[in-house]
Amino acid sequence: MGFLEFFIFALISVSSFKSCKSVEDDNDDDVLGLIAFKADIIDSSSHLSSWNQEDNSPCSWKFITCNPATGRVTEVALDGLGLSGKIGRGLEKLQNLQVLSLAHNNLTGNLHPQLSLLNNLQTLNLSGNSFSGGFPPSLINSGRIKFLDLSDNSLSGPIPVDTFSTCSSLRVLSLSKNNLQGPIPDSISQCTILNHLNLSKNRFSGNPDFSTGLWLLTRIRTLDISHNALSGRIPNGVSGLHYLKELSLHNNHFIGSLPSDIGLCSHLKKLDLSNNLFTETIPDSFKGLSSLTYLNLANNMLTGDFPKWIGDLKGVDYLEVSGNGLTGILPASIGGLGSLTYLSLSGNSLTGNIPETLIYSSKLTVVKLRGNRFNGSIPEGLFELGLTQIDLSRNQLTGSIPPGSNQLFTALQSMDLSGNRLTGDIPAEMTLFSNLRYLNISWNNFETRMPLDVGNFPNLTVLDLRNGAFHGSIPGDICNSGSLEILQLDGNSLTGSIPDDIGRCSSLYLLTLSHNDLRGLIPRSMSLLKKLKILKLDSNELSGEIPPELGGLENLLVVNISYNRLQGRLPSRGIFPSLQESSLEGNLGICSPFVKGPCKMDVPKPLVLDPYAYGDQIGSHENGAGAKSSKHSNHRRFLSVSVIIAILAAVLISIGVLVITLLNISARKRMQFVDNALESCSSSSRSTRSVSFGKLVWFDSKIAPGWVSNPESLLTKGAEIGGGIIGTVYKASLGEEGRDLAIKNLIVSNMVKSNDDFDREVRVLSKARHPNLVSVKGYFWKPELQLLVTEYVCNGSLQSKLHDTSTSSQLSWSTRFKILLGTANGLAHLHHSFRPPIIHYNIKANNILLDENFNPKVSDFGLTRIMAKLDKQVMSKRFQSALGYVAPELACQSLRVNEKCDVYGFGVLILEVVTGRRPIEYGDDNVLILSEEVRVMLEEGNVLECVDMRMGEYLEEEVLPVLKLALVCTSQIPSSRPSMAEVVQILQVIRTPVRHRMEAY
Template sequence: MYMDKMRIVCLFIFILFFSTVLSEDFFAALNDEVLGLIAFKSSVEDPTSALSSWTASDASPCSWHHVECDPSTSRVVRLSLESLSLSGGPPLFRGLDKLQSLQSLFISSNNLSGSMSTGLSLLRSLRVLDFSNNLLSGSVPDDLGRIPTLRSLDLSGNLLSGPIPESLFSSSACSSLRFLSMSNNQFLGRIPSSMSQCRFLLHLNLSNNRLSGSPDFARVIWPLTRLRVLDLSNNSLSGPVPEGIASVHNLKVIHLNGNRFAGPIPIGIGLCPHLYSVDLSRNMFDGAIPYTMRSLFSLSFLSLSMNKFSGHLPSWIGNLSSLKHLDLSGNKLVGPMPDSLKGLKDLNNLSLENNFLTGIIPESISECTKLKEIRLKANQLNGSIPHSLFDLELEFLDLSSNNLTGAVPAVSSKLASNVRWLDLSNNRLTGGIPSEMALFFNLNYLNLSWNGLWSQLPPELGSFRNLSVLDLRDNKFFGVIPGDLCESGSLSVLQLDGNLLNGHIPNEIGNCSSLYLLSLSHNELSGPIPAEMSQLKKLEILKLEFNNLTGEIPQQLGTLENLLAVNISHNQLIGRLPMGGIFKSLDRTAIGGNLGICSPLVAEPCRMNVPKPLVLDPNAYINGDNNNIVNTNRPMSPRHRRFFSVSTIVAISAALLIVFGVLVVSLLNISARRRIGLLENALESICSSSTKSSSPAIGKTVLFGSRSNLKSEDLVSAESLLNKAVEIGRGAFGTVYKSLIAEGRIVAIKKLLTPNIVPYHEDFDREVRVLAKARHPNVMPVKGYYWTPQLQLLLSDYAHNGSLQSRLYKSDNPLPWPNRFKIVLGMAKGLAYLHQSFRPSIIHYNVKPSNILLDSNDNPMVSDFGLAKLLPKLDKHIMSSRFQTAVGYVAPELACQSLRINEKCDVYAYGVVVLELVTGKKPVVYGEDDVVILIDMVRLMLEQGNVLDCVDEMMGDFPEEEVLPVLKLGLVCASQIPSSRPTMAEVVQILQVIKTPVALEGMEGF
């Protein structure tokens, strides 16, 4: 009995001891996770206090925000830290190695920077790793390939560079990997051959990098037989795509667009029955479209645009009944549009433009009742426009540049309530404008130019409430211009040239407050120029030549400050030109052929439409005869002459002008010295204040990137910014200074115009951090900023060769052609990166030579990008004319108040800069005799066959086979119609092949 009791007591003591030891180990583990997460929290900045619940005094992290534990073990299994505005540099992810049970780690969409630290391979239970959309840089750590349980790895949207390591795909890692995305980085080199070991991979995305070479599809890609998604788009991959795709028979998405793949499409693509998205656009594929694709009944998206496909448009495409998007534009397809297209009942977008299609537009296409966009531009289609086409709920219809005949069909209520863009220009249409077009309440763009339309302008044109562009040039419209044409106030482009219009220009033209282009030339208009035109404050181009206008030019037109070009020649105008604005520099070609305009540039006698005044004889009052009126032609006696001689008046005027000039120069010098003094005082005051307080309301310095050669202590001293600061440029957003900082380094400092910038530090910080993510060899990175409520500075590297503007026009060392081509290509790559690597895209808004900086080797870097995002009142869709300071570089649609700002605006400005680089001439040149618009000059010389005569002589010898296609590319980019311009990615692709014999052939697609 005693022994039994002793056994029970011993057993109880043993159990108590074991439970005590177990509890200590258990709570030690929990404390270890708390310490690890606190260590991670201390290594990052948390501006929104998202991690405020993480406190070291807690025994367990399971109650913390963004932390998830396993209920059975109370161990951390998931961290969800997405979109918390966390920032910080190396060492990254400190303390996370303590979470030995961690399975999912999400830190996407933050601002973490610097290189990825090693040690994550210690997390042996990790299954999901998501670091996407941060600022991580450097190479990928080799030890990531040693995580045996990793199923999903997402590193997309960072600044990672170098080659993709082969070790990342060791057999231990690949055995479980299902999802891999490394898109939108800066990876170089080839696709690793070791990737073929990832036999269970389902999703592979390497898009938007700089991968090159010819991928070994047969040994690397096609062995991934379980692959569902393959995206290699927007790289520099080349070569043919061999057969073998049939082995990946479960493939659903294949995107190879934006590369340099050539040859035919593998026939085996038709043996992947689950494909629903195929994008092979912007490559050099050729041959016929494989007939095996007729079996892809699940296909929803098909884009083969901008290739060299030939042959007929296959009739079997109509069997792909699931298609919603079909784009075969920019190829060499011939023959008629097949009637079988009617089978595409779900089709939303149809684009067949820029091919060689013939025949009629089939009536049966109207059976595709879900169509929203139809693009058939630049083919050889004939016959009439099907009436049923105008009975669809279309939003975009472009049938321009074909051989269509007949009348414009009557408009249905479905089309009228939906259509935004209608372009039927450059055809052979006859008849008039249907009155039903008055129902087009949402129409934004209407182009019926270059047809044979014959009718009066219908008064219903004033009913277009949202119309921005109305182009009716070169038709046979007659009658008067309706007075209510601008009732909506949204019209920005009005072109009625080359018609038979008569009568007066209506006084109501002054209601067109948004007009920037007004062209009424080559008509039969009569009467005076309305003084109400002076209300068109946004007007830039005014063309009234070859009419029958009479009277004097209203002096009020001289107040139009934005007017850049005027032509009033070949009318019956008389009298003085307005004293202000562009009228002071008009040449004889702009004013000649009139009855008598007062200008030394024209030979016609000056005629004034002013009656002779009656003058009272002063002698009559002396003699008491108040009724005596003298003839003004009667010579006065010397005693009564009160006028100076002409020479005396000229001398007095000259003296007054000189005195006035001296005063102006003196005042400008005083003002400049005062501004510099105020800048120095402001900087010194703010910099000294920042040393006394760390509050963002007083002053804050923020630097980006671990490799920045700047330090915070370089920027808190007034001397470091002011002592050697030199102004090197001014722009719409502020003034740029060059400053010498510690250790002899030179930086560029942009002082922003404070009244125009967002007033709150949080908003400013958020927008600048987005700009700071832009890291590309052809983009000038934002290295940091200095902020106070009164002063904001943006910091970047200093470009030693200055801007393209100064290098092109002020340098004694002319740019040779190889350097100019390098600049053209580098600019395109930089802009393509800004457009493609960010969502939403970063749009520059202000592309011009002064914003293209050159390093010591003349490599271009795009600067000042996206600064309009810092403006608090800038509408997301409208670019305020206040910042359209680059005359000649502004896309025409930017003046259209209801048009969406997009990447095509940058493409236009890029095209102008390309023409400027090749010709050495500015976009708009005001000569003694005329105003030269560079785009028009180059286009005219191209049509005349002597375009090479406009090439800049200063660059010496040049290869015609390169310069000619570059000139053509510049004209294409600077097209007046946004949809006719290529994307910047397409521009890069064209430039990369321009040195090959196919360059000219590649340009034919535009």
Template sequence: MATPIALLLFVLVAAAAADTTMPMPVNEEVLGLVVFKSALSDPSGALATWTESDATPCGWAHVECDPATSRVLRLALDGLGLSGRMPRGLDRLAALQSLSVARNNLSGELPTGLSLLKSLRSIDLSYNAFSGPLPDDVPLLASLRYLDLTGNAFSGPLPASFPTTVRFLMLSGNQFSGPLPQGLSKSSFLLHLNLSGNQLSGSPDFAGALWPLSRLRALDLSRNQFSGTVTTGIANLHNLKTIDLSGNRFFGAVPSDIGLCPHLSTVDISSNAFDGQLPDSIVHLGSLVYFAASGNRFSGDVPAWLGDLAALQHLDFSDNALTGRLPDSLGKLKDLRYLSMSKNQLSGAIPDAMSGCTKLAELHLRANNLSGSIPDALFDVGLETLDMSSNALSGVLPSGSTKLAETLQWLDLSVNQLTGGIPAEMALFMNLRYLNLSRNDLRTQLPPELGLLRNLTVLDLRSSGLYGTMPSDLCEAGSLAVLQLDGNSLAGPIPDNIGNCSSLYLLSLGHNSLTGPIPVGMSELKKLEILRLEYNNLSGEIPQQLGGIESLLAVNISHNRLVGRLPASGVFQSLDASALEGNLGICSPLVAEPCRMNVPKPLVLDPNEYPHGGDGDNNLETNGRGPASPRKRRFLSVSAMVAICAAVFIILGVIVITLLNISARRRAGDGGTTPEKELESIVSSSTKSSKLATGKMVTFGPGNSLRSEDFVGGADALLSKATEIGRGVFGTVYRASVGEGRVVAIKKLATANIVDSRDDFDREVRILGKARHPNLLPLKGYYWTPQLQLLITDYAPHGSLEARLHGDGNGDGAFQALTWAERFRIVAGTARGLAHLHQSFRPPMIHYNVKPSNILLDEQCNPMIGDFGLARLLPKLDKHVISSRFQGGMGYVAPELACQSLRINEKCDIYGFGVLILELVTGRKAVEYSDDDVVILIDQVRVLLEHGGSNVLECVDPTIGEFPEEEVLPVLKLGMVCTSQIPSNRPSMAEVVQILQVIKAPVAASSARMEAF
């Protein structure tokens, strides 16, 4: 007989079985993951199987469980397109060992609570948009082995320590700042440490923080702001295989015991300030495969023991101060594939032994003092890239071997002393993409066989002594994108079938002796962006069809014999006057030459040919020679009468305009009805004279609150040292309060006893006062005595670009980093302001001193250019004195300013603008000084651009944060074009504005457009 208790249990079980609606308990892990999913955006439905009705999450996609316990062990959510903030809920997964959400769009700060997951061994959050500091409980993850936060926007200092169990710590590509934490040394099991691409700074305590990590195999501190010396002790890292310290500010000697790390295979110490000579201990690195030491200050001879590093495949010592000859021992490097010794001071001949590097694919020796001929044996190696430009090599160009013809893709032998023409065998180099033989003395005709190179995209033969005519089949292959033949002696017409060069986006034929018309077929170049035909003998009218090339950005047709109308559309309607000058008569208001058209002249009849009288009918026979009727005839044809009337009308118009101009000048001189408000006050004189001995203040512009009383007896008092805010090329700038508490900026010109004519000074300052543009700092007035000249402008409380970009100069470096959007806004606004100065005044108003300290910013980082046109106020200074004054702007001064024989023009401003671009992109100063070296920014960027590849963007200022490569790279290249050593190669500011508009436009190929430069 059943007991009452047994019966009760039976009833309860039966009732539970009968009631199917009784809720079952919810699994904690299901609940946690459902909460996790609910906070995310899942556009692809990757987490659709995650439903709360399931008993366990073990059957869900991207979830892995322990088969014995059904507990979640691993979440693999890589690359699912998830977005939103990192949600909570994971703290319910007590057994979780691996969490990966890499390559998604997750953002915001990491929530605290990860330390509750005591079993968590691996965290991969790489390539998302997480930001903010790391949670304080990250160091408390007791089981953590792997932490990857690469490619996010985490900021703030690194934690004082990390889990002692961690093996792999990868924090690259974030915005971490501050010093390297000493607590790293406690992570004694660390195998891989990558802190690259952050903003870490200071002088790391290698001995205390890093050298104790004896298990370390990979150390990457590259692309930070570390400085100081690297102490010895690296030998303690006897397991180290890779070390990368590139892109910092380390200086001094390389640690002498680096050669005692026997397993080292990769060493990259490039882009620092290491100096002296390499330690000899490196010869013991028998496993070394990759050795990069470019961009330092190493000196002395190239070590001969480099040839004993038998495993070496990549060797880069470019941009140092190495001297002497290339050692023959380099030929022993049988596995070497990449060798660069560019931009050193190497001399002597290239050793024949180099041909022993049978696997060599890239050889870069540019910008040295190498002499002698190119070894024929070197042209038997299967090179892909050969760059020996900017040396003193002589002799003939080797014809090459069959092996070279199959492999060579890039050949640059420009700026040497090569002679003897271009070998016909060059046509066999079917994989050649880039050929630059410019600035040699080849003295040859342009070989038509070059048209057979089906992969050739760049052909640069400028200033190479070419003569004869242009081959008609130069574009037979149709792949040519850049054709530069400037500065030769080419004659004859441009081939009619030039339109077959369908891939051209840069065509430069200037400074030759080409004749005939511009062929209509040129309008078929639908990708053409830059056309340069200046300084030839081209004649006729410009084909109207050229206006239909929508991609065309820049044109220069100056100094030819062209006539007639410009094309009615496209870039031709916005050309600068310098691109048109020096022709017979182009119809444009920008040129002074009379307009000429290739049309028949109006028919003018001789009145003596016909008898007088009659009724005026013009009854000539059809052959034009028969007698006229006895009625009265017209002396002139209808077309002649129309022409005469038009001429009379034009003459009257010129007279009227001249009279109006004279009247306007008189009104401006006597203060009549001009839109300016002029207040003139003779401070302490009751007599009038042409040369005033006392102060006079003149103000411009409506609503100007300056009064002469503000300066009575007080001009000198306003210029006390206490109010000085800067010194420039033309004088000192002060901050002064005038009138009713108004703050202005006053520039005291450094022109004492030089400008003695108040009338001349007044005339020039009034011209400056008319320069009104949103990107120009307006001139409000001036104060003048023979001994003191002041210019008055608004005060810019937000400071200059110099202070914002490089700090305020007081050593603390405290300034807010500029974003890319702000930097582009500064570039574009400065370009528009300079274009206004160059285009709106005749002659163009030249700034002469474009640099960051003369670019003032408002609260939205809109630029305002100051100090423009001040050289106009120094009529008695000769070029030498002006040039010497510009030494204060070292790095921004165009090279032609040092040559008194050259005409100074707006191209000088464009050079300074180019340097300004490079500073904004890189965050570096134009010239940086140290104890024993000077680093020129232009040279550094040029090297990176010439090397190409992913290294190009290494020079971008890391403080920018995220930036669009499709904008930054073209802007960087534009800066290099603007800083060309040859003024005629620099674009006009109008062209710069157009190019910037194209870069900013959402066009996929916008980055490729700048390749033309």
């Protein structure tokens, strides 16, 4: 080898050595970066166990992808591994990283600014975590990012105006399901090659300037800005989006007419403009949407005739136009929609017949025409399709129910024909509906016998035959299926007795048989209905006593047995002892303190000795006259003895009562004398002590009497945990038992002078034992100091959890519903289990405490009984602390104040829990009253816009009726509000799973 060749070989070798060294250093950076990143991650399932800092390269590690040529990390994909912790430092060392995906974990904290240093990063997916803080503009300003998904987190605040000034590479952006607010920046138009934009389910507001922003995204394919608070008119200009396939603007506050040039978007497949405030007619240009498969215009204020050109949308398979003001007839051209599977036109004012041509839409599975003015008969061909859901209720349909086809027998799950004018017999084929779960044919005029085979539906959960003009008896096999949960037969002409087999309806929770002609006894087998919550048997001819076994129905919330022929004792357990007069009146003689009139006992007559019988035996040997005289004499003797015994018994009882009363008076005077003497001796012998002895009373037998000798010593600043207008609250430990108690130092000192009055009122409160009430454990009293000892509830108040941004995300919809239902149960117990009822008068989120499982406990109830002597200034401050919750009648002395004050406060509490907002909010120029704002939004059809998005996913079919219940509870007229027992009943019905299925149908 010559020198030249040797030199070249050496040069190549040195170069190769340097190159290898450089690669090794780069690999070290990747290893160190990933190990540093892992240090801030909590990997409870050890998914990252293969990540070892001793390795020279991370390319063999799980979830890591490298470039085979350079050995550098290009992708980190850790989706759905249950990781928690935060994104710390380290990832910035991965300079060749192109894809970072950490979706669907439990990562928290702010988005680390170091992520913007990844110069080659093209895909970043952090969706489905719990990241908080503001949106970091630096993630987009890197200039290389193409795919950015930060959806389903807890990002908040506005997006800076210039965020999108350098987004020329961005193709996909999703920020949905966060708490972002403010306007959508116009700089979004700079993302000239953006294909997919999803800003849904945030709190964006204002009137976006579409012409300078969104309408300039000429490459956009899917645009979703739904579920925000955007408002204003939408101008024309959408036709410039030539590639647009999906446009979702639903659940906002947009007004005015629909953009007419939407019809020029020839590639549009999905259009959802529902739940806004759009008015005027549906533009004729819509018939040009030849590619459309999904059209939803529901819950707006559209008017005019239903479009006759609807049959031109040949490709539509989902058509939803319910909840508008459309008029006219349903054109026959609708039968030309051969791909149609879902049709809902409910809640309009459509007239005429249901077109026969509808049967040509052979793929139909759902037909909802509820609440229109359709007349004529039901097209028979409609029942020959494979429908799963039929809702033709609240129309003016006549004729009979058509027989079904084999296809319908196996497919149908829900049928609602209620509120029409249907007549005739129920088709025998109806029992062949093997998958039918919901059947409602109430409020018709069938004038036929009750169907005898209604018990043969194998999967039926709801059967509603109310006011259907049915007669005959209730079939004994009505519970054959075993799945029935709701049975309503009210308002018919049913006769006979309630069948004993009713006890086989083990799943039943709602049973109403009111306003019929049922006779006989209430069957004892009804006590087997352990899930039963509502029982209505009023306005029948039922007789006898109510079976005492019904008292064992622990879930029973509502009972009405009024206007029957019942008598005797009520069951001693369950809801029966607290039934009100309205639920019992109109019977022969039910024994209850709430019912006026005689109490008739349905018991066997006592054995009566015939006073003549003994005389006959004596006088059997005498003549007739002598015998008659003997009988008369013995009769007088018998009556005399009875009267004497009764008089003696009465005298003895009176003497006993008098003696006991005198002894009690004497004992009380002696005790008072001793107490005064002790206090006098104590004062004279220890003049340096200014306070008198106090009285410590315990109602809880588990608490040792000597737990604390001086309760006043517990009232230290360090033990203080809260307070308000009526007193300060302290936390105290129960010594060796380790149990905590709460001590409220009442502000009523020097106002309640009588220990007897205080003792009497607190003892009433101590009897209010319920899982959703804070139990009273005892008290300490002396003239200048009154302490109320209650259980300690560890998780703080609902107010702190609801309005603290760091904890509000813990309150999911199911948790919030549980809190509302529990609070209602607690208040119902106070109102309906005591006479007179215990009224709270101060329902607010701060008085609802939460235990470790977020079960609610109502606190501070009944304190108005103790505070009756408070001066006007203190009471005024108390009501000022509950602004927004106070019922209007409390400010008007001429109105009778009762339990409906609490119902009003509870209604406001519902609104606060669902919306996450305070009852009264102060703006710059005005005051916003939550109840009034929600009422307006409900009238405008967009009430779901006020729902607190921090609670995540929720069931609209639960939230909407809960909001409506709140507005009923906050009625200005007290008599228009329901009782708390009725509130509990309504909430139970809303929560019941079968209701979810009914609404889903």
